[in-house]
Amino acid sequence: MKNILIASFDMEVGGVERSLISMLENFDYQKYAVDLMLYRHQGDFMNLVSDQVNLLDEIPKYTTFRKSISETLKDRQYGIGLSRILSKMNAHFVGKIKGVAEPGYYQMQLMWKYALPFLPKIDKEYDVAVSYLWPHYFVADKVRARKKIAWIHTDYSTIETDINTDLKMWNKFDHIVAVSEACKNSFLKKYSELEHKIIVIENITSPDFIRKMANEEVENPMVSDNRFKIVTVARLSHAKGIDNAVKALKRLKDKGYNDIAWYVVGYGGDEPMIKDLIKKFKLEDNLILLGKQTNPYPYMKEADLYVQPSRYEGKAVTVGEAQILSKPVMITNYITAASQVKDRVDGYITDLSVEGIADGIEKLYKTPTIREQLSNNCNSTDYSNSYELNKLYSVIND
Structure with a gap:
């Protein structure tokens, strides 16, 4: 063994x-x-x-990577705490010079590099x-x-x-x-x-597990919502593009689509910014943040459309899970998108932009036959791959 x-x-x-x-x-x-x-x-x-x-x-020293700097210093892990401070300052400085939108990855590299002698x-x-x-x-x-x-x-x-x-x-x-x-x-x-x-x-992926979990009873406002329901399950971060989702929904509402409700399951560092956008665009009744949910599948099950508005992905686990639940899926055209779904077969790939997301949703909203075809193709596909x-x-x- x-x-x-x-x-x-x-x-x-x-x-x-x-x-x-x-x-x-x-x-x-x-x-x-x-x-x-x-x-x-x-x-x-x-x-x-x-x-x-x-x-x-x-x-104890490794737990610090899931703690704040103040918690780390409070735990008397001074070497690691100093490493975290230096990495943050350095990454912020380099990010500003290079104009990097998300210097967090570089900061994480530096954090480990500086902390290694203390581990x-x-x-x-x-x-x-x-x-x-x-x-x-x-x-x-x-x-x-x-x-x-x-x-x-x-x-x-x-x-x-x-x-x-x-x-x-x-x-x-x-x-x-x-x-x-x-x-x-x-x-x-x-x-x-x-x-x-x-x-x-x-x-x-484990289709049997996902289908079983989808039937669990949870407190789910989607059940009594008779509007056209979109669901996204994602971390609230730059990569996942939830801010673009908010802007796309604003475009749709401005065009008169008032009966669309977009539910987002997830949490993350961009939450305050996303809440501000929702408030700015007066979308409180249309874009609903459900927060962190251990079991996202009952929410997926209630959706008319699953949307992944990401800026980039390796392979989004949630998209495959929505397909297992036979949901019509729409994803943005991030670099790896073509390996995630077969466009117009078991998913719909739209332009990676606010306009692209809005146009894609409008097309699928107005064409239930496309949604039905995507759903049927997912239903007839075996997604198990142990x-x-x-x-x-x-x-x-x-």
């Missing part, structure tokens, strides 16, 4: 976390002993972690260590393993990172796993020299 370590940040509600839960649920525990390292034991998905996984104890190593040696969420410095520098694998979930061609710093980290891994072909291709635009390391393993894990087993055993 081979010893595997899988590392991630926590189990807060999110697409990456849901994909990890699904992978752990389908793992072959007859052949592999799996330790799970979560930097902090928090999040609404904690109780969904398979009981066949050995959850390692928290290590302890793991004593146990593993056959394989998997780092499931970037940045991958913990597994790269603090874990002993015969083989190391790093996962990528986003479109790296669209985010600002220090390439040379990243390459030093990537070169400590034997394999890099992308969640889609498009995600792989966008990664290689930035890191072409790593082509020999990269493979594709799609996010594991066989994808065989690719990981091949890499482990190679």
